[in-house]
Amino acid sequence: MSEFLIIGGGINGLLLARELSSTGAEVELVEKGECAREASWAGGGIVSPLYPWRYQASVTKLASWAQDFYPQLARELREETGIDTEFQQCGLLMLDADDEAEALTWAELNSRKIERLDTISLYRRETRLAPGFSSALLMPDVANIRNPRLGKAMVGSLRQRSNVKIREGCEVVDFNCIGEKINSVLVVHSGVLWI
Ligand SMILES: Cc1cc2nc3c(=O)[nH]c(=O)nc-3n(C[C@H](O)[C@H](O)[C@H](O)COP(=O)(O)OP(=O)(O)OC[C@H]3O[C@@H](n4cnc5c(N)ncnc54)[C@H](O)[C@@H]3O)c2cc1C
Incomplete structure:
Protein backbone atom coordinates (compact mmCIF):
# COMPACT_ATOMS: atom_id res chain seq x y z
CA MET A 1 0.00 0.00 0.00
CA SER A 2 1.51 3.32 -1.11
CA GLU A 3 1.21 6.65 0.65
CA PHE A 4 0.54 8.46 -2.62
CA LEU A 5 -1.33 7.42 -5.73
CA ILE A 6 -0.68 9.50 -8.84
CA ILE A 7 -3.10 9.12 -11.74
CA GLY A 8 -1.51 9.83 -15.10
CA GLY A 9 2.09 9.45 -16.18
CA GLY A 10 2.52 12.65 -18.17
CA ILE A 11 5.22 15.14 -17.22
CA ASN A 12 3.14 16.45 -14.33
CA GLY A 13 2.57 13.02 -12.80
CA LEU A 14 6.19 12.04 -13.35
CA LEU A 15 7.57 15.22 -11.78
CA LEU A 16 5.20 14.82 -8.85
CA ALA A 17 6.37 11.23 -8.39
CA ARG A 18 9.98 12.42 -8.49
CA GLU A 19 9.42 15.12 -5.88
CA LEU A 20 7.37 12.95 -3.52
CA SER A 21 9.67 9.95 -3.76
CA SER A 22 12.68 12.22 -3.10
CA THR A 23 11.24 12.85 0.37
CA GLY A 24 11.22 9.07 0.97
CA ALA A 25 7.46 8.64 0.42
CA GLU A 26 6.06 5.45 -1.15
CA VAL A 27 4.51 6.43 -4.48
CA GLU A 28 2.40 4.50 -6.97
CA LEU A 29 1.74 5.98 -10.40
CA VAL A 30 -0.93 4.52 -12.69
CA GLU A 31 -1.06 5.32 -16.38
CA LYS A 32 -3.75 4.12 -18.75
CA GLY A 33 -1.41 3.84 -21.71
CA GLU A 34 2.34 4.41 -21.69
CA CYS A 35 3.97 7.14 -19.61
CA ALA A 36 4.94 10.41 -21.31
CA ARG A 37 3.15 9.70 -24.57
CA GLU A 38 0.23 12.13 -24.69
CA ALA A 39 0.61 15.94 -24.51
CA SER A 40 3.94 15.39 -22.79
CA TRP A 41 5.21 13.64 -25.92
CA ALA A 42 3.75 16.11 -28.40
CA GLY A 43 4.87 19.30 -26.65
CA GLY A 44 7.41 21.55 -28.32
CA GLY A 45 9.56 21.62 -25.18
CA ILE A 46 9.74 25.42 -24.84
CA VAL A 47 10.57 25.98 -21.18
CA SER A 48 8.47 29.15 -20.89
CA PRO A 49 4.92 30.28 -21.42
CA LEU A 50 4.51 32.03 -24.76
CA TYR A 51 4.18 35.80 -24.19
CA PRO A 52 4.94 35.31 -20.46
CA TRP A 53 4.17 38.96 -19.66
CA ARG A 54 0.48 38.36 -20.49
CA TYR A 55 -0.09 36.09 -17.47
CA GLN A 56 -0.80 36.66 -13.79
CA ALA A 57 2.05 37.24 -11.34
CA SER A 58 1.54 33.74 -9.91
CA VAL A 59 2.25 32.19 -13.34
CA THR A 60 5.40 34.28 -13.69
CA LYS A 61 6.54 33.09 -10.27
CA LEU A 62 5.96 29.44 -11.09
CA ALA A 63 7.42 29.66 -14.60
CA SER A 64 10.49 31.53 -13.36
CA TRP A 65 11.10 28.89 -10.72
CA ALA A 66 10.76 26.13 -13.33
CA GLN A 67 13.08 27.88 -15.76
CA ASP A 68 15.77 28.15 -13.10
CA PHE A 69 15.20 24.51 -12.06
CA TYR A 70 15.34 22.85 -15.51
CA PRO A 71 19.14 22.98 -16.02
CA GLN A 72 19.55 21.08 -12.73
CA LEU A 73 16.81 18.59 -13.67
CA ALA A 74 18.43 17.90 -17.04
CA ARG A 75 21.84 17.44 -15.39
CA GLU A 76 20.48 15.10 -12.72
CA LEU A 77 18.54 12.99 -15.24
CA ARG A 78 21.64 12.60 -17.37
CA GLU A 79 23.68 11.50 -14.36
CA GLU A 80 20.98 9.06 -13.23
CA THR A 81 20.04 7.53 -16.60
CA GLY A 82 22.68 8.52 -19.15
CA ILE A 83 19.91 10.06 -21.28
CA ASP A 84 20.63 13.49 -22.75
CA THR A 85 17.37 15.47 -22.72
CA GLU A 86 18.90 17.93 -25.19
CA PHE A 87 18.17 20.83 -22.87
CA GLN A 88 19.61 23.98 -24.38
CA GLN A 89 19.24 27.68 -23.74
CA CYS A 90 18.59 28.56 -27.37
CA GLY A 91 16.56 31.73 -26.73
CA LEU A 92 13.09 32.63 -27.95
CA LEU A 93 12.25 35.28 -30.52
CA MET A 94 8.75 36.81 -30.52
CA LEU A 95 8.09 38.56 -33.81
CA ASP A 96 6.09 41.78 -34.07
CA ALA A 97 4.48 41.54 -30.63
CA ASP A 98 1.96 44.34 -30.33
CA ASP A 99 2.62 44.85 -26.62
CA GLU A 100 6.40 45.33 -26.61
CA ALA A 101 6.32 48.08 -23.99
CA GLU A 102 4.42 45.83 -21.54
CA ALA A 103 6.90 43.02 -22.22
CA LEU A 104 9.92 45.22 -21.47
CA THR A 105 8.34 46.55 -18.28
CA TRP A 106 7.48 43.00 -17.17
CA ALA A 107 11.06 41.87 -17.84
CA GLU A 108 12.51 44.68 -15.75
CA LEU A 109 10.11 44.09 -12.87
CA ASN A 110 10.74 40.33 -12.85
CA ASN A 147 10.11 16.04 -24.71
CA PRO A 148 10.36 12.35 -25.71
CA ARG A 149 13.85 12.23 -24.19
CA LEU A 150 12.70 14.05 -21.06
CA GLY A 151 9.87 11.54 -20.62
CA LYS A 152 12.16 8.55 -21.17
CA ALA A 153 14.69 9.90 -18.68
CA MET A 154 12.01 10.66 -16.09
CA VAL A 155 10.58 7.14 -16.32
CA GLY A 156 14.06 5.57 -16.31
CA SER A 157 15.04 7.50 -13.22
CA LEU A 158 11.81 6.68 -11.35
CA ARG A 159 12.17 2.97 -12.15
CA GLN A 160 15.49 2.99 -10.29
CA ARG A 161 13.74 4.07 -7.07
CA SER A 162 12.60 1.28 -4.81
CA ASN A 163 9.84 3.50 -3.32
CA VAL A 164 8.17 4.12 -6.71
CA LYS A 165 5.86 1.70 -8.53
CA ILE A 166 4.81 2.54 -12.09
CA ARG A 167 1.84 0.66 -13.53
CA GLU A 168 1.26 1.27 -17.22
CA GLY A 169 -1.83 0.00 -19.04
CA CYS A 170 -4.00 0.73 -15.97
CA GLU A 171 -6.90 3.12 -16.33
CA VAL A 172 -8.51 4.58 -13.24
CA VAL A 173 -12.25 4.38 -13.87
CA ASP A 174 -13.75 5.12 -10.49
CA PHE A 175 -13.08 6.29 -6.94
CA ASN A 176 -14.72 5.14 -3.77
CA CYS A 177 -14.87 7.88 -1.12
CA ILE A 178 -15.60 7.83 2.56
CA GLY A 179 -16.55 11.39 3.38
CA GLU A 180 -14.00 13.55 1.58
CA LYS A 181 -11.30 10.88 1.71
CA ILE A 182 -10.61 8.53 -1.19
CA ASN A 183 -10.85 5.01 0.12
CA SER A 184 -10.24 2.95 -2.99
CA VAL A 185 -9.65 3.39 -6.68
CA LEU A 186 -10.96 1.10 -9.38
CA VAL A 187 -8.42 0.39 -12.05
CA VAL A 188 -9.31 -1.42 -15.26
CA HIS A 189 -7.19 -4.52 -16.02
CA SER A 190 -5.74 -4.60 -12.53
CA GLY A 191 -8.82 -5.08 -10.40
CA VAL A 192 -9.23 -2.92 -7.33
CA LEU A 193 -6.28 -1.00 -6.02
CA TRP A 194 -6.63 -0.09 -2.37
CA ILE A 195 -5.06 3.10 -1.12
C1 LIG B 1 1.35 20.28 -29.74
C2 LIG B 1 1.67 20.73 -28.34
C3 LIG B 1 2.76 21.58 -28.14
C4 LIG B 1 3.05 22.03 -26.83
N1 LIG B 1 4.18 22.78 -26.64
C5 LIG B 1 4.53 23.14 -25.37
C6 LIG B 1 5.73 23.85 -25.13
O1 LIG B 1 6.51 24.13 -26.04
N2 LIG B 1 6.03 24.20 -23.84
C7 LIG B 1 5.20 23.88 -22.79
O2 LIG B 1 5.51 24.22 -21.64
N3 LIG B 1 4.06 23.20 -23.01
C8 LIG B 1 3.72 22.82 -24.27
N4 LIG B 1 2.56 22.11 -24.48
C9 LIG B 1 1.75 21.78 -23.30
C10 LIG B 1 2.37 20.60 -22.54
O3 LIG B 1 2.76 19.58 -23.42
C11 LIG B 1 1.32 20.08 -21.54
O4 LIG B 1 0.91 21.16 -20.70
C12 LIG B 1 1.90 19.00 -20.65
O5 LIG B 1 2.51 17.97 -21.39
C13 LIG B 1 0.77 18.43 -19.81
O6 LIG B 1 1.30 17.36 -19.06
P1 LIG B 1 0.34 16.45 -18.21
O7 LIG B 1 1.18 15.48 -17.48
O8 LIG B 1 -0.56 17.33 -17.40
O9 LIG B 1 -0.64 15.78 -19.28
P2 LIG B 1 -0.39 14.54 -20.31
O10 LIG B 1 0.96 14.54 -20.90
O11 LIG B 1 -1.55 14.55 -21.22
O12 LIG B 1 -0.47 13.31 -19.33
C14 LIG B 1 -1.67 12.90 -18.72
C15 LIG B 1 -1.58 11.40 -18.64
O13 LIG B 1 -2.67 10.91 -17.87
C16 LIG B 1 -3.11 9.69 -18.43
N5 LIG B 1 -4.47 9.47 -17.98
C17 LIG B 1 -5.56 10.23 -18.25
N6 LIG B 1 -6.65 9.72 -17.64
C18 LIG B 1 -6.24 8.63 -16.96
C19 LIG B 1 -6.91 7.67 -16.14
N7 LIG B 1 -8.22 7.75 -15.90
N8 LIG B 1 -6.19 6.66 -15.60
C20 LIG B 1 -4.84 6.56 -15.83
N9 LIG B 1 -4.16 7.45 -16.61
C21 LIG B 1 -4.85 8.46 -17.17
C22 LIG B 1 -2.97 9.91 -19.93
O14 LIG B 1 -2.88 8.68 -20.64
C23 LIG B 1 -1.68 10.72 -20.00
O15 LIG B 1 -0.53 9.90 -20.21
C24 LIG B 1 2.24 21.63 -25.74
C25 LIG B 1 1.15 20.78 -25.96
C26 LIG B 1 0.87 20.33 -27.24
C27 LIG B 1 -0.27 19.36 -27.43
Whole structure:
Protein backbone atom coordinates (compact mmCIF):
# COMPACT_ATOMS: atom_id res chain seq x y z
CA MET A 1 0.00 0.00 0.00
CA SER A 2 1.51 3.32 -1.11
CA GLU A 3 1.21 6.65 0.65
CA PHE A 4 0.54 8.46 -2.62
CA LEU A 5 -1.33 7.42 -5.73
CA ILE A 6 -0.68 9.50 -8.84
CA ILE A 7 -3.10 9.12 -11.74
CA GLY A 8 -1.51 9.83 -15.10
CA GLY A 9 2.09 9.45 -16.18
CA GLY A 10 2.52 12.65 -18.17
CA ILE A 11 5.22 15.14 -17.22
CA ASN A 12 3.14 16.45 -14.33
CA GLY A 13 2.57 13.02 -12.80
CA LEU A 14 6.19 12.04 -13.35
CA LEU A 15 7.57 15.22 -11.78
CA LEU A 16 5.20 14.82 -8.85
CA ALA A 17 6.37 11.23 -8.39
CA ARG A 18 9.98 12.42 -8.49
CA GLU A 19 9.42 15.12 -5.88
CA LEU A 20 7.37 12.95 -3.52
CA SER A 21 9.67 9.95 -3.76
CA SER A 22 12.68 12.22 -3.10
CA THR A 23 11.24 12.85 0.37
CA GLY A 24 11.22 9.07 0.97
CA ALA A 25 7.46 8.64 0.42
CA GLU A 26 6.06 5.45 -1.15
CA VAL A 27 4.51 6.43 -4.48
CA GLU A 28 2.40 4.50 -6.97
CA LEU A 29 1.74 5.98 -10.40
CA VAL A 30 -0.93 4.52 -12.69
CA GLU A 31 -1.06 5.32 -16.38
CA LYS A 32 -3.75 4.12 -18.75
CA GLY A 33 -1.41 3.84 -21.71
CA GLU A 34 2.34 4.41 -21.69
CA CYS A 35 3.97 7.14 -19.61
CA ALA A 36 4.94 10.41 -21.31
CA ARG A 37 3.15 9.70 -24.57
CA GLU A 38 0.23 12.13 -24.69
CA ALA A 39 0.61 15.94 -24.51
CA SER A 40 3.94 15.39 -22.79
CA TRP A 41 5.21 13.64 -25.92
CA ALA A 42 3.75 16.11 -28.40
CA GLY A 43 4.87 19.30 -26.65
CA GLY A 44 7.41 21.55 -28.32
CA GLY A 45 9.56 21.62 -25.18
CA ILE A 46 9.74 25.42 -24.84
CA VAL A 47 10.57 25.98 -21.18
CA SER A 48 8.47 29.15 -20.89
CA PRO A 49 4.92 30.28 -21.42
CA LEU A 50 4.51 32.03 -24.76
CA TYR A 51 4.18 35.80 -24.19
CA PRO A 52 4.94 35.31 -20.46
CA TRP A 53 4.17 38.96 -19.66
CA ARG A 54 0.48 38.36 -20.49
CA TYR A 55 -0.09 36.09 -17.47
CA GLN A 56 -0.80 36.66 -13.79
CA ALA A 57 2.05 37.24 -11.34
CA SER A 58 1.54 33.74 -9.91
CA VAL A 59 2.25 32.19 -13.34
CA THR A 60 5.40 34.28 -13.69
CA LYS A 61 6.54 33.09 -10.27
CA LEU A 62 5.96 29.44 -11.09
CA ALA A 63 7.42 29.66 -14.60
CA SER A 64 10.49 31.53 -13.36
CA TRP A 65 11.10 28.89 -10.72
CA ALA A 66 10.76 26.13 -13.33
CA GLN A 67 13.08 27.88 -15.76
CA ASP A 68 15.77 28.15 -13.10
CA PHE A 69 15.20 24.51 -12.06
CA TYR A 70 15.34 22.85 -15.51
CA PRO A 71 19.14 22.98 -16.02
CA GLN A 72 19.55 21.08 -12.73
CA LEU A 73 16.81 18.59 -13.67
CA ALA A 74 18.43 17.90 -17.04
CA ARG A 75 21.84 17.44 -15.39
CA GLU A 76 20.48 15.10 -12.72
CA LEU A 77 18.54 12.99 -15.24
CA ARG A 78 21.64 12.60 -17.37
CA GLU A 79 23.68 11.50 -14.36
CA GLU A 80 20.98 9.06 -13.23
CA THR A 81 20.04 7.53 -16.60
CA GLY A 82 22.68 8.52 -19.15
CA ILE A 83 19.91 10.06 -21.28
CA ASP A 84 20.63 13.49 -22.75
CA THR A 85 17.37 15.47 -22.72
CA GLU A 86 18.90 17.93 -25.19
CA PHE A 87 18.17 20.83 -22.87
CA GLN A 88 19.61 23.98 -24.38
CA GLN A 89 19.24 27.68 -23.74
CA CYS A 90 18.59 28.56 -27.37
CA GLY A 91 16.56 31.73 -26.73
CA LEU A 92 13.09 32.63 -27.95
CA LEU A 93 12.25 35.28 -30.52
CA MET A 94 8.75 36.81 -30.52
CA LEU A 95 8.09 38.56 -33.81
CA ASP A 96 6.09 41.78 -34.07
CA ALA A 97 4.48 41.54 -30.63
CA ASP A 98 1.96 44.34 -30.33
CA ASP A 99 2.62 44.85 -26.62
CA GLU A 100 6.40 45.33 -26.61
CA ALA A 101 6.32 48.08 -23.99
CA GLU A 102 4.42 45.83 -21.54
CA ALA A 103 6.90 43.02 -22.22
CA LEU A 104 9.92 45.22 -21.47
CA THR A 105 8.34 46.55 -18.28
CA TRP A 106 7.48 43.00 -17.17
CA ALA A 107 11.06 41.87 -17.84
CA GLU A 108 12.51 44.68 -15.75
CA LEU A 109 10.11 44.09 -12.87
CA ASN A 110 10.74 40.33 -12.85
CA SER A 111 14.47 40.31 -13.64
CA ARG A 112 13.98 38.27 -16.83
CA LYS A 113 16.02 39.24 -19.88
CA ILE A 114 14.23 40.65 -22.92
CA GLU A 115 15.96 42.59 -25.66
CA ARG A 116 14.13 44.52 -28.37
CA LEU A 117 15.54 44.00 -31.88
CA ASP A 118 14.76 46.59 -34.56
CA THR A 119 14.36 45.54 -38.20
CA ILE A 120 18.06 45.78 -39.06
CA SER A 121 19.27 43.84 -36.00
CA LEU A 122 16.52 41.23 -36.45
CA TYR A 123 17.45 40.39 -40.07
CA ARG A 124 21.16 40.57 -39.28
CA ARG A 125 20.59 37.95 -36.59
CA GLU A 126 18.06 35.79 -38.48
CA THR A 127 19.30 35.91 -42.05
CA ARG A 128 16.80 33.29 -43.28
CA LEU A 129 13.72 34.91 -41.75
CA ALA A 130 10.92 35.61 -44.23
CA PRO A 131 10.61 39.30 -45.11
CA GLY A 132 7.93 41.55 -43.65
CA PHE A 133 8.69 41.69 -39.92
CA SER A 134 9.57 44.98 -38.34
CA SER A 135 10.82 44.06 -34.87
CA ALA A 136 11.21 41.26 -32.37
CA LEU A 137 11.62 40.59 -28.70
CA LEU A 138 14.52 38.29 -27.90
CA MET A 139 14.38 36.28 -24.68
CA PRO A 140 17.93 34.88 -24.65
CA ASP A 141 17.52 32.74 -21.53
CA VAL A 142 14.52 30.72 -22.67
CA ALA A 143 15.42 27.08 -23.14
CA ASN A 144 14.15 24.11 -25.08
CA ILE A 145 14.07 20.45 -24.11
CA ARG A 146 13.34 17.36 -26.20
CA ASN A 147 10.11 16.04 -24.71
CA PRO A 148 10.36 12.35 -25.71
CA ARG A 149 13.85 12.23 -24.19
CA LEU A 150 12.70 14.05 -21.06
CA GLY A 151 9.87 11.54 -20.62
CA LYS A 152 12.16 8.55 -21.17
CA ALA A 153 14.69 9.90 -18.68
CA MET A 154 12.01 10.66 -16.09
CA VAL A 155 10.58 7.14 -16.32
CA GLY A 156 14.06 5.57 -16.31
CA SER A 157 15.04 7.50 -13.22
CA LEU A 158 11.81 6.68 -11.35
CA ARG A 159 12.17 2.97 -12.15
CA GLN A 160 15.49 2.99 -10.29
CA ARG A 161 13.74 4.07 -7.07
CA SER A 162 12.60 1.28 -4.81
CA ASN A 163 9.84 3.50 -3.32
CA VAL A 164 8.17 4.12 -6.71
CA LYS A 165 5.86 1.70 -8.53
CA ILE A 166 4.81 2.54 -12.09
CA ARG A 167 1.84 0.66 -13.53
CA GLU A 168 1.26 1.27 -17.22
CA GLY A 169 -1.83 0.00 -19.04
CA CYS A 170 -4.00 0.73 -15.97
CA GLU A 171 -6.90 3.12 -16.33
CA VAL A 172 -8.51 4.58 -13.24
CA VAL A 173 -12.25 4.38 -13.87
CA ASP A 174 -13.75 5.12 -10.49
CA PHE A 175 -13.08 6.29 -6.94
CA ASN A 176 -14.72 5.14 -3.77
CA CYS A 177 -14.87 7.88 -1.12
CA ILE A 178 -15.60 7.83 2.56
CA GLY A 179 -16.55 11.39 3.38
CA GLU A 180 -14.00 13.55 1.58
CA LYS A 181 -11.30 10.88 1.71
CA ILE A 182 -10.61 8.53 -1.19
CA ASN A 183 -10.85 5.01 0.12
CA SER A 184 -10.24 2.95 -2.99
CA VAL A 185 -9.65 3.39 -6.68
CA LEU A 186 -10.96 1.10 -9.38
CA VAL A 187 -8.42 0.39 -12.05
CA VAL A 188 -9.31 -1.42 -15.26
CA HIS A 189 -7.19 -4.52 -16.02
CA SER A 190 -5.74 -4.60 -12.53
CA GLY A 191 -8.82 -5.08 -10.40
CA VAL A 192 -9.23 -2.92 -7.33
CA LEU A 193 -6.28 -1.00 -6.02
CA TRP A 194 -6.63 -0.09 -2.37
CA ILE A 195 -5.06 3.10 -1.12
C1 LIG B 1 1.35 20.28 -29.74
C2 LIG B 1 1.67 20.73 -28.34
C3 LIG B 1 2.76 21.58 -28.14
C4 LIG B 1 3.05 22.03 -26.83
N1 LIG B 1 4.18 22.78 -26.64
C5 LIG B 1 4.53 23.14 -25.37
C6 LIG B 1 5.73 23.85 -25.13
O1 LIG B 1 6.51 24.13 -26.04
N2 LIG B 1 6.03 24.20 -23.84
C7 LIG B 1 5.20 23.88 -22.79
O2 LIG B 1 5.51 24.22 -21.64
N3 LIG B 1 4.06 23.20 -23.01
C8 LIG B 1 3.72 22.82 -24.27
N4 LIG B 1 2.56 22.11 -24.48
C9 LIG B 1 1.75 21.78 -23.30
C10 LIG B 1 2.37 20.60 -22.54
O3 LIG B 1 2.76 19.58 -23.42
C11 LIG B 1 1.32 20.08 -21.54
O4 LIG B 1 0.91 21.16 -20.70
C12 LIG B 1 1.90 19.00 -20.65
O5 LIG B 1 2.51 17.97 -21.39
C13 LIG B 1 0.77 18.43 -19.81
O6 LIG B 1 1.30 17.36 -19.06
P1 LIG B 1 0.34 16.45 -18.21
O7 LIG B 1 1.18 15.48 -17.48
O8 LIG B 1 -0.56 17.33 -17.40
O9 LIG B 1 -0.64 15.78 -19.28
P2 LIG B 1 -0.39 14.54 -20.31
O10 LIG B 1 0.96 14.54 -20.90
O11 LIG B 1 -1.55 14.55 -21.22
O12 LIG B 1 -0.47 13.31 -19.33
C14 LIG B 1 -1.67 12.90 -18.72
C15 LIG B 1 -1.58 11.40 -18.64
O13 LIG B 1 -2.67 10.91 -17.87
C16 LIG B 1 -3.11 9.69 -18.43
N5 LIG B 1 -4.47 9.47 -17.98
C17 LIG B 1 -5.56 10.23 -18.25
N6 LIG B 1 -6.65 9.72 -17.64
C18 LIG B 1 -6.24 8.63 -16.96
C19 LIG B 1 -6.91 7.67 -16.14
N7 LIG B 1 -8.22 7.75 -15.90
N8 LIG B 1 -6.19 6.66 -15.60
C20 LIG B 1 -4.84 6.56 -15.83
N9 LIG B 1 -4.16 7.45 -16.61
C21 LIG B 1 -4.85 8.46 -17.17
C22 LIG B 1 -2.97 9.91 -19.93
O14 LIG B 1 -2.88 8.68 -20.64
C23 LIG B 1 -1.68 10.72 -20.00
O15 LIG B 1 -0.53 9.90 -20.21
C24 LIG B 1 2.24 21.63 -25.74
C25 LIG B 1 1.15 20.78 -25.96
C26 LIG B 1 0.87 20.33 -27.24
C27 LIG B 1 -0.27 19.36 -27.43
